[in-house]
Amino acid sequence: MTSENHFDFGAFYNEYGEFLKILNCGRNLHAPLILEGQPEDDGIEPGDRMTDFLIKRTPVSAGQSVLDLGCGLGQPALRLARTTGCSVIGINVSRNQVEEANQLAQAEGMTDRLQFQYGDARELNFPDDTFDAVWIFSVMEHIPEPLTVMREVYRVLRSGGRFLMANIVRKNPLSEEETLFLKANMPVSLYSLTEYAELLEKAGFRVEEKVDFKGTTATWIQRDKEQIRKNHDLIVEKYSSEFVEEWHRMLDGMEAIFQEKLSYGLCVAES
Numbered sequence: 001m002t003s004e005n006h007f008d009f010g011a012f013y014n015e016y017g018e019f020l021k022i023l024n025c026g027r028n029l030h031a032p033l034i035l036e037g038q039p040e041d042d043g044i045e046p047g048d049r050m051t052d053f054l055i056k057r058t059p060v061s062a063g064q065s066v067l068d069l070g071c072g073l074g075q076p077a078l079r080l081a082r083t084t085g086c087s088v089i090g091i092n093v094s095r096n097q098v099e100e101a102n103q104l105a106q107a108e109g110m111t112d113r114l115q116f117q118y119g120d121a122r123e124l125n126f127p128d129d130t131f132d133a134v135w136i137f138s139v140m141e142h143i144p145e146p147l148t149v150m151r152e153v154y155r156v157l158r159s160g161g162r163f164l165m166a167n168i169v170r171k172n173p174l175s176e177e178e179t180l181f182l183k184a185n186m187p188v189s190l191y192s193l194t195e196y197a198e199l200l201e202k203a204g205f206r207v208e209e210k211v212d213f214k215g216t217t218a219t220w221i222q223r224d225k226e227q228i229r230k231n232h233d234l235i236v237e238k239y240s241s242e243f244v245e246e247w248h249r250m251l252d253g254m255e256a257i258f259q260e261k262l263s264y265g266l267c268v269a270e271s
Contacts, residue, residue: 013094022231051076060086064132069121070139074101081113091119121149129158137166144189150203157271169193169265185250193265205269218259
């Protein structure tokens with residue numbers, strides 16, 4: 001596994017936020033859910049489909065509160081609050097994304113149940129036993145010491161609270177060359193799904209479910225490449241042709257690794 005990463009994700013998201021929206025087809029900045037054998041023309045955007053998968057495993061209702069760590073632009077939190085009636089506080093290391101998420105809450109008339117703020121998942125500014133559930137997805141793979149975050153989540157969760165953690169996981173051993181490539185292009189702290197579950201138990205959680213979304217990571221890379229192709233001129237105008245070429249190089253190098261060595265997994269745990 002890789003662990004020693006020093007990368008300013010807040011600065012990255014602030015600078016390349018518009019590009020990430022293009023890659024992810026809108027306001028969902030997490031992995032799309034495309035299950036084997038499931039039609040993709042069901043009218044639901046794949047990012048929303050992943051959110052819905054988590055919502056079904058988040059037993060909250062009106063009057064209860066959820067913490068969304070790495071909340072992106074606020075779309076998953078909005079969908080969760082609307083579906084369940086709960087309130088959501090989102091935390092993000094990008095001040096630009098926090099501002100956009102709060103604008104979304106205001107535009108949707110949801111400021112009474114949606115709040116977004118700058119913060120670090122490794123040191124949460126909340127009292128013990130504050131939340132009924134916590135989400136973190138497409139984030140944990142970028143945190144060098146996931147156990148630190150897990151212990152903070154355990155602290156702020158009420159007894160019996162639900163923790164849902166979805167992120168890229170290692171399914172097969174990485175070669176030294178592959179490890180170096182990933183560290184250089186996508187700072188990661190990759191554990192297997194089983195290793196993440198073991199860390200959750202070490203933090204005090206009881207793991208109730210593990211899900212391996214087979215094929216999602218490879219599909220994710222393919223979708224990114226297609227989005228760059230479709231929006232090539234727009235991206236070049238906003239950034240540069242060199243920027244596009246660099247992303248093509250990176251995605252080409254990642255595609256085989258994501259298909260053969262990585263997957264996307266979900267751990268559902270209770271405090």
